[in-house]
Amino acid sequence: xxxxxxxxxxxxxxxxxxxxxxxxxxxxxxxxxxxxxxxxxxxxxxxxxxxxxxxxxxxxxxxxxxxxxxxxxxxxxxxxxxxxxxxxxxxxxxxxxxxxxxxxxxxxxxxxxxxxxxxxxxxxxxxxxxxxxxxxxxxxxxxxxxxxxxxxxxxxxxxxxxxxxxxxxxxxxxxxxxxxxxxxxxxxxxxxxxxxxxxxxxxxxxxxxxxxxxxxxxxxxxxxxxxxxxxxxxxxxxxxxxxxxxxxxxxxxxxxxxxxxxxxxxxxxxxxxxxxxxxxxxxxxxxxxxxxxxxxxxxxxxxxxxxxxxxxxxxxxxxxxxxxxxxxxxxxxxxxxxxxxxxxxxxxxxxxxxxxxxxxxxxxxxxxxxxxxxxxxxxxxxxxxxxxxxxxxxxxxxxxxxxxxxxxxxxxxxxxxxxxxxxxxxxxxxxxxxxxxxxxxxxxxxxxxxxxxxxxxxxxxxxxxxxxxxxxxxxxx
Numbered sequence: 001x002x003x004x005x006x007x008x009x010x011x012x013x014x015x016x017x018x019x020x021x022x023x024x025x026x027x028x029x030x031x032x033x034x035x036x037x038x039x040x041x042x043x044x045x046x047x048x049x050x051x052x053x054x055x056x057x058x059x060x061x062x063x064x065x066x067x068x069x070x071x072x073x074x075x076x077x078x079x080x081x082x083x084x085x086x087x088x089x090x091x092x093x094x095x096x097x098x099x100x101x102x103x104x105x106x107x108x109x110x111x112x113x114x115x116x117x118x119x120x121x122x123x124x125x126x127x128x129x130x131x132x133x134x135x136x137x138x139x140x141x142x143x144x145x146x147x148x149x150x151x152x153x154x155x156x157x158x159x160x161x162x163x164x165x166x167x168x169x170x171x172x173x174x175x176x177x178x179x180x181x182x183x184x185x186x187x188x189x190x191x192x193x194x195x196x197x198x199x200x201x202x203x204x205x206x207x208x209x210x211x212x213x214x215x216x217x218x219x220x221x222x223x224x225x226x227x228x229x230x231x232x233x234x235x236x237x238x239x240x241x242x243x244x245x246x247x248x249x250x251x252x253x254x255x256x257x258x259x260x261x262x263x264x265x266x267x268x269x270x271x272x273x274x275x276x277x278x279x280x281x282x283x284x285x286x287x288x289x290x291x292x293x294x295x296x297x298x299x300x301x302x303x304x305x306x307x308x309x310x311x312x313x314x315x316x317x318x319x320x321x322x323x324x325x326x327x328x329x330x331x332x333x334x335x336x337x338x339x340x341x342x343x344x345x346x347x348x349x350x351x352x353x354x355x356x357x358x359x360x361x362x363x364x365x366x367x368x369x370x371x372x373x374x375x376x377x378x379x380x381x382x383x384x385x386x387x388x389x390x391x392x393x394x395x396x397x398x399x400x401x402x403x404x405x406x407x408x409x410x411x412x413x414x415x416x417x418x419x420x421x422x423x424x425x426x427x428x429x430x431x432x433x434x435x436x437x438x439x440x441x442x443x444x445x446x447x448x449x450x451x452x453x454x455x456x457x458x459x460x461x462x463x464x465x466x467x468x469x470x471x472x473x474x475x476x477x
Contacts, residue, residue, distance in 0.1 A: 014334070015081055015151065015232055016233065016338035018150070018151045018152045018235065018338075019155050019235065020155075020234075020240065021239070023155035023156070023158070023159055023230070024231075024234060024240055024241070024244040025243075025244045025247050025248055026158060026159040026162040026166075027155070027158050027226050027227070027309055027312075028224050028226050028227045028230075028248040029162050029165070029166055029248060029252070030161060030165065030223070030305045030308075030309055031222070031223025031224070031226045031305075031309040031313075032220070032221055032223040032252055033162070033165045033166065033169060033252075033255065034165070034223075034303070034306045036219055036220035037169070037255075037256065037259060038279055038298065038299050038302060039277055040216065041220070041259065041263060042263060042267065042273050042278035043216065043272075043273045044056055044057070044213045044217065045260065045263055045272035045273065045278075046270070046272045047205060047212065047273065048205060048212075049200070049202075049203055049204045049205050049269055050196050050264035050265070050269060051202050051203065051264070052203055052207075052209060052210045053213070054257065054260055054261055054264060055210055056210050056213045056214060056217050057217055057256050057257050057260045058257055059214065059217070059422065059425075060214065060218060060220070060221050060256070061221070061249075061252065061253035061257060063218065063419060063422035064221045064224050064249060064252065065249045065253070066385070066419035066422065067225070067381045067384055067423075068227070068245050068248070068249050069245065069409050069410075070385045070409055070415065070416050070419060071084065071225060071227065071384050072227075072241060072245045072407045072409075073388055073391070073407055073408050074087050074228070074387060074388055074391060075231040076237060076238055076241050076242060076405075077391075077405060077406065077407075079232050079234065079238075080231070081229060081232030081233065081316050081320065082229075082232070082316070082317075082319075082320030082323065082324075083225070083228035083231065083316075083320075084225060084380060084384045084387065085097050085100045085101035085320050086320060086324075087387040087388075088100045088387050089324060090387075091386075091387045091391050091394065092383065092387055092390060094324070094458075095451050095455065096383060097324070098450060098451075098453075098454040099451055099454070100379070100380055100383045101317045101320055102317075102321075102450050103372070103376035103379055103380060103446075103447070103450070104313065104380050105314050105318060105347070106369065106376060106446075107222075107373040107376040107377060108310035108311070108313050108314040108317075109310075109314055109347060109350035109354050110351075110354045110372075110373040111306060111373065112143075112306075112310045112311055112347075112351035112354070113351040113353075113354035113355030113358065114354070114355070114358065115303040115304070115306050116136040116139055116140050116143075116303075116307060116355065117136055117355060119135065119139045119300055119303040119304060119307075120132035120133065120134070120135035120136035120139070122296055122299060122303070123135040125293075125296055126296075136355075139303075139304055139307070140348070140352075143304065144348055146308055147308070148335075148339055148341055148344055149337065149339070150337040150339060151233055151337075151339060154308065154312055158305060158308055161301050161304060161305035161308065165298065165301060165302050165305065166255075168279075168298045170255075172282070173258040173259060173262060175283075175288070176263075176265075176266060176282060177258075179285075179286050180262065180266065185287070186266070186285050186286050186287075187285045187286075187287070194265055196265055196268065197265075204269065208429075208432055210429075211428065211429030211432070212430065212433040214422075214426035214429045215375075215378065215427075215429060215430045215436055215439065218377055218378050218381070218423070218426050220256070221252065222377040224248060224249070224252065225380065225381070225384065226312075226313055227245055229312075241407070242406075242407045263278050263282065266282050266285060267282065277295055279298075280292050280295045283295065311344060311347055311348060314350070314351075315340050315343040316340070318331050318343035318346055318347060319331060319340040319343045322343070326454075326457070330342050331343045354366070357369060367438065367442075368442045371438045371439040371442040372439070372446045374439045374443075375430075375440065375442075375444075378423045378426050378427060379423075379443075379447065381423050382419070382424075384419075385416035385417075385419035385420045385423075386420065388409060389412075389413055389417075392409070392412060392413075
């Protein structure tokens with residue numbers, strides 16, 4: 001984490017405004033629909049029970065809605081590439097903005113490395129004689145080029161990758177729903193069916209597991225905030241951002257809750273957390289041929305899509321840190337096509353470092369990185385809600401009319417307060433789960449470290465400025 005302070009970059013260097021509404025919607029959907037839904041959704045059903053899992057995802061959908069409308073008010077009023085980091089800097093303090101940027105960058109750096117590894121492993125299913133690292137390297141090069149060449153190429157690539165995932169989820173819900181209501185024959189499993197919701201009682205594992213799974217649910221919904229980052233490169237943010245937020249939140253709620261309902265109905269709770277992919281098992285029960293290969297391809301596109309959008313988000317956070325003077329100015333330079341090449345390169349290097357730590361230090365360094373990134377999403381969401389409260393207060397205090405906002409939070413201040421409380425509930429829930437508690441052990445010290453580094457850096461900068469002023473005044477005299 002650099003502590004070097006440089007002068008601000010050339011203000012004439014700016015991002016291209018090439019993203020359309022469809023790009024922003026698919027960017028958010030693509031950032032959310034991934035392995036958290038395709039692979040680990042069965043874990044939530046197993047831990048919280050069928051009804052508890054549905055409730056957990058409903059709470060997650062409500063939470064992401066509350067956060068996104070807060071982000072919408074900020075992003076439409078101030079469409080900036082730095083997004084929630086810039087808002088936190090402006091309304092919560094530069095130390096908070098600095099911390100939020102590093103938390104978010106680390107989240108994606110860790111994710112990108114793991115996505116490349118998982119993608120390589122999936123390819124071995126079809127090409128067993130090829131080393132994993134070759135496929136991982138090829139996917140890394142493809143994602144790197146998608147981000148470096150132009151924003152337009154990145155947006156189009158992400159659109160089509162996300163479309164595959166969206167169509168898969170829609171197909172899964174439609175076929176699963178038909179099976180549930182007897183329109184399709186399905187191989188029955190003991191403990192499956194609508195009676196699955198009452199077979200062991202409404203809450204077979206109790207109420208606490210619902211709160212304990214909220215962090216996993218929040219992580220599954222993470223990526224929607226990419227809309228705020230993309231607002232700085234949107235062609236018409238005042239039109240596209242509100243539309244993207246409404247469209248994305250509604251679709252995500254239907255996709256996630258619908259998917260969990262199908263899984264909770266067709267899979268026995270005891271088996272839901274044991275299968276490699278609940279999607280594959282459901283498709284096989286319904287009798288769809290080549291289910292494993294189909295889902296292998298879909299999950300592969302999900303991994304590449306997540307790495308693609310993750311590199312985009314991570315590079316924009318480094319650009320923001322450089323733009324704010326917290327990193328060398330070279331990371332805020334843009335190519336002739338409007339891409340922050342240096343920030344992209346450093347973010348990719350961070351992903352590779354994370355990947356190597358998973359091989360050489362899986363129980364120490366990598367464990368800490370994964371734990372911090374898991375908590376970071378919830379912290380970032382809280383910062384968005386808190387920034388909206390501070391923005392609204394300042395806006396009104398300076399004579400602004402709420403009615404003049406192009407997109408405003410209705411139900412203020414209860415909406416941002418509700419968002420913060422939901423995020424806090426997720427943090428409280430993991431404190432009771434021994435397996436997830438490690439996120440607090442590593443995450444909270446990392447947050448404190450970010451504030452400490454910012455404080456030290458700020459003081460050193462103030463000392464240099466004071467010394468320069470003293471020298472200047474002495475020379476003048």
